[in-house]
Amino acid sequence: MIFCNNFIKEVILLLIEIIPDKCDFCGCCVGVCPEDAIELKEAEIKIIEKLCTNCSKCVWSCPIEVLKFNSNKIALEKV
């Protein structure tokens, strides 16, 4: 998603990270995601970048701390 004003282009990336090999594929995060941005197969979880709004509801709901909000990924670019 890209927001522009005259001087700053803020590139908002997917800020939610899945810590590798930690997920139990329980579906709790899918159940709270308001954007339907999480896809969960038998043993595979993925966040659909174009749908995610970085609201963090999945992070707060994960029982075993698999998801992380990573603010370091916010990139600011001058235009």
Next chain:
Amino acid sequence: MKNEYDIIVVGAGPAGSIASKFASEKGISVLMLEKDRDVGYPVRCGEAVSLAGVEEFVKPDPKWIAAEITKFSFISPDKTEVIIPFDGKGIILERKIFDYELANLAAQNGTEILTRTYVNGLILENNKVCGVKYEFRGKQHQIKSKIVIGADGVESRVGRWGGLKTHSDFRDMESGIQITAANINVDPNTCYFYWGSEYAPQGYLWIFPKGNKLANIGLAITGDIGKKKSAISFLNEFMNNYFPNSPILSSVAGGIPFTPTLKKIVNPGIMLVGDAARQINPLSGGGIISGMIGGSIAGKVAADAIISNDLNKIYDYEILWRERLGKRHEMFNRIKNGIYKFSDEKYNQIAHSLVDLPDEKRTLGNVAKKAVINNPSLLIDVAKVFLK
């Protein structure tokens, strides 16, 4: 496999299997699709149910009964224990076998079943659902049906694709974690519930015995609490404090939507059952029996709609569910909203007043009455539930 089915059920949990069983026993064609390799595994559940609830659908079989429950024990934050005889009988299931058995029951009635099949979309024609898209062994497929029943559990996406709002607010979703541990020395016929901020704020911690000193130990907290401290941290602390030397045989995470049923559980060509419809009891978090009840009603109604060639009849399911359990769950939800927000002092006060009661007066109804004594707005609901 056929090219088209009367009904496709997505998800082979208890709600899906029972919906399939009730639909296929009326002679119509039913296909049940499950994303996992095995029906019934992994088990994301405390496995506690009432015997009477199970008996409505299936004859009890010792091979899926791990323990029989005759008492509840409530433990307050200051560790006061109140023991209450269970009015009726509870059981702790061996869900791995139980879920398998339910799917088998559906199969014996004619349901076809395909596992490792991930449903990733719906076929829509003129705003009506008429089939599913799925991935099987890396390939995309489509299959048509007159009705799709979404039994895809807490992570349900099927309903959303069919225009129904299935997601839960994170404050209403209980994040659950559970282990099965060995060498747990508790009474083998008692279910234990721990309340308060040390154990599981805005939720509760449970110990359900499974025989041979095994027990399911788990807890659930809301996403609101999870913002500050995760469910797994609470459980690790509890195990370190209470059972530091108990080997852990398995552990699972899971979500429990503690809400009343969704406002809409039917749209043209689609019906939702079980956790997908949020049919869980919002006070206890029990969803096996209520999911089976929802599944049975939906399966029957769907089959009747197909047999009578009037698909609009599927809307009867919403009315029948509301009459059977939906309204009751709304009441449970109001009681929960009162009880789950109690302070530790309030839980202690209630426990102290209950331990003083003679045995015959220690009933679940009295627990509830004590719990609402300082919260009169809850009294009417409690009276309706327990004093009938």
